Amino acid sequence: MCENCGCSISIRDEPAAERGHGPTPGPAQQGSHGHVHEPGPAHFHAHGSERLPVESISVLANILAANDQVAAHNREHFDAHGVLAVNLMSSPGAGKTSLLERTIDAMKEDLRVAVIEGDLATENDARRIRAKGVPAIQITTGSACHLDAHMVHAALHDLELEGIDLLFIENVGNLVCPASFDLGQHVDVVLLSVPEGDDKPQKYPVMFRAADLMLLSKTDLLGALPEFDPVRAEGSLRALANGAPVMHVSSRNGSGIDAWCRWLIEQRDAYRHRVDRAMAHEVVR
Amino acid sequence: MNADEGPLPRETPREPNGIQDIAQAHLVDAQAATPETPIHLIIEKYLDRSPRFPELHRIEDDEALGLLDQRGEREADRTAVEHLKALIQGRKPREAPCGVHAGALIGQQHVADSEDEDTGHGNAIGEGPHGGLTVPRADRNVSRYYSERPARGASGSLPPMHELSVCQALIDEIARVARSQDAERVTSVVVRVGPLAGIDPALLESAYALARVGTVAADAELVLEESGVRIRCPECGTQAEVECNQLECPSCHHWRTQVIAGDELVLASVALVRREEPMIHV
Numbered sequence A: 001m002c003e004n005c006g007c008s009i010s011i012r013d014e015p016a017a018e019r020g021h022g023p024t025p026g027p028a029q030q031g032s033h034g035h036v037h038e039p040g041p042a043h044f045h046a047h048g049s050e051r052l053p054v055e056s057i058s059v060l061a062n063i064l065a066a067n068d069q070v071a072a073h074n075r076e077h078f079d080a081h082g083v084l085a086v087n088l089m090s091s092p093g094a095g096k097t098s099l100l101e102r103t104i105d106a107m108k109e110d111l112r113v114a115v116i117e118g119d120l121a122t123e124n125d126a127r128r129i130r131a132k133g134v135p136a137i138q139i140t141t142g143s144a145c146h147l148d149a150h151m152v153h154a155a156l157h158d159l160e161l162e163g164i165d166l167l168f169i170e171n172v173g174n175l176v177c178p179a180s181f182d183l184g185q186h187v188d189v190v191l192l193s194v195p196e197g198d199d200k201p202q203k204y205p206v207m208f209r210a211a212d213l214m215l216l217s218k219t220d221l222l223g224a225l226p227e228f229d230p231v232r233a234e235g236s237l238r239a240l241a242n243g244a245p246v247m248h249v250s251s252r253n254g255s256g257i258d259a260w261c262r263w264l265i266e267q268r269d270a271y272r273h274r275v276d277r278a279m280a281h282e283v284v285r
Numbered sequence B: 001m002n003a004d005e006g007p008l009p010r011e012t013p014r015e016p017n018g019i020q021d022i023a024q025a026h027l028v029d030a031q032a033a034t035p036e037t038p039i040h041l042i043i044e045k046y047l048d049r050s051p052r053f054p055e056l057h058r059i060e061d062d063e064a065l066g067l068l069d070q071r072g073e074r075e076a077d078r079t080a081v082e083h084l085k086a087l088i089q090g091r092k093p094r095e096a097p098c099g100v101h102a103g104a105l106i107g108q109q110h111v112a113d114s115e116d117e118d119t120g121h122g123n124a125i126g127e128g129p130h131g132g133l134t135v136p137r138a139d140r141n142v143s144r145y146y147s148e149r150p151a152r153g154a155s156g157s158l159p160p161m162h163e164l165s166v167c168q169a170l171i172d173e174i175a176r177v178a179r180s181q182d183a184e185r186v187t188s189v190v191v192r193v194g195p196l197a198g199i200d201p202a203l204l205e206s207a208y209a210l211a212r213v214g215t216v217a218a219d220a221e222l223v224l225e226e227s228g229v230r231i232r233c234p235e236c237g238t239q240a241e242v243e244c245n246q247l248e249c250p251s252c253h254h255w256r257t258q259v260i261a262g263d264e265l266v267l268a269s270v271a272l273v274r275r276e277e278p279m280i281h282v
Helices: A065-081 A096-107 A124-130 A149-156 A205-209 A230-238 A257-284 B017-031 B039-047 B061-071 B075-090 B113-119 B137-142 B162-180 B201-211
Strands: A038-047 A050-062 A084-089 A113-119 A136-140 A166-170 A187-193 A213-217 A246-248 B183-193 B221-226 B229-232 B239-242 B258-261 B265-274
Touching (some): A050 A065, A084 A096, A096 A113, A096 A124, A096 A257, A113 A149, A187 A205, A213 A230, B162 B183, B162 B201, B201 B221
Parallel strands (some): A084 A166, A084 A187, A213 A246, B183 B221
Antiparallel strands (some): A038 A050, B229 B239, B229 B258
């Protein structure tokens, strides 16, 4: 039963434990269950020779409500294990997997990492990650241009979250589609590689508007590509009313990796703090 | 294994055009069976076709079993073929541990078996220090979770646009409203989409033409209400309509504004015809 309105809609993948839809929907999700709250006025609509009564029903349902419910469910899985989930997005070839390889090397001692890899085809990326001694699940989407919450949920069945601190979800390389689908992540990180040009946030506002961190990657190429202006790149992010930090990294020469890892550890500590406080709150109640 | 023998997917209906084009792509797909891409992998893909797209080819169970019988001789494929046959014969949705139905291919890739053995990566699965994959080796070629309905974004060889996934979700919502209203059919739907929803209205329309086929919304017109982006400035209180990539306040140029409209993707209303009450003759 939905606690918000008493309907009997439940997500399909509810475990045996009693659970509503997950966290109370935020304002953006309110009225998202597709109920019919108020029928509109009936009118008649000529169709062929008959006159059939056509009624207009007001719905106001978030079309991606089903995805968002599974995403909330994924987030509960993560929170139950205290796993910070990071959704890593960029265009293809911006260096997501190389960054992960570097990151795993740098953080192995501090945090236990796992990776979900999304690609249209091949298990190449998961192999690269497993070679670093870290569990990696490959999702091959066939031809889908993004990961969605259902795919990530299915992948979670093959991943032991116990003992993991940090889960990277490397989304399908694409600056458009992944932005529309909540996966249950806590943090969105978007890479912008130097060869792509500094105006990408202006060209793909939906993706960059959602970023909690923008990583300028391949900064070792800045000398060779003077037309890329990091200040302009940051300005085009700010024009999207996004105050997210901007960091420079190079997976090739390792510069900026330390700062990025520190940011991750800070995010993870802050997240653990939030989870602990929420749990203490539950106990008190 | 010869790609040219055995029944191939039968002809698809001649209309409409968009679907026909996609169906053609599927036929080419089936003919592409080679020792590297054995027939069972192709059949697996066809089995899970969407009931929403009846025009797209969906192989019949009998036909699939016949093909698998012919092609089962190859030693390397035997386990996978047997498993697939068992699945078809049972035809029960394979449930994931907590009951999810998803269509994504998880933790495995359709690599030719020979290559698989060369690299030995299959054997390495499960050996990660934190447990790694738990998919048993023999299951790897058939680890698709069979779904009653297509999982979003995992719809086989449909064109790579997320508008189609969104449309499938839209059709689900419409069907839910139609059921709750005991509707016979839906005549039109109104969808409100903002520039920051990340949805291209033109693509949404063409995806909708595909997604509605065979559903209660088969004849329903899609009416798109495109809104603009509106922001509110916390500094000076201005509310204004702005460009989707220039969200700063037009009055005071403060950049930390709040978007108050323009990121919505909402099914606003559904026009439908209710089922007729049965006539009572006295």
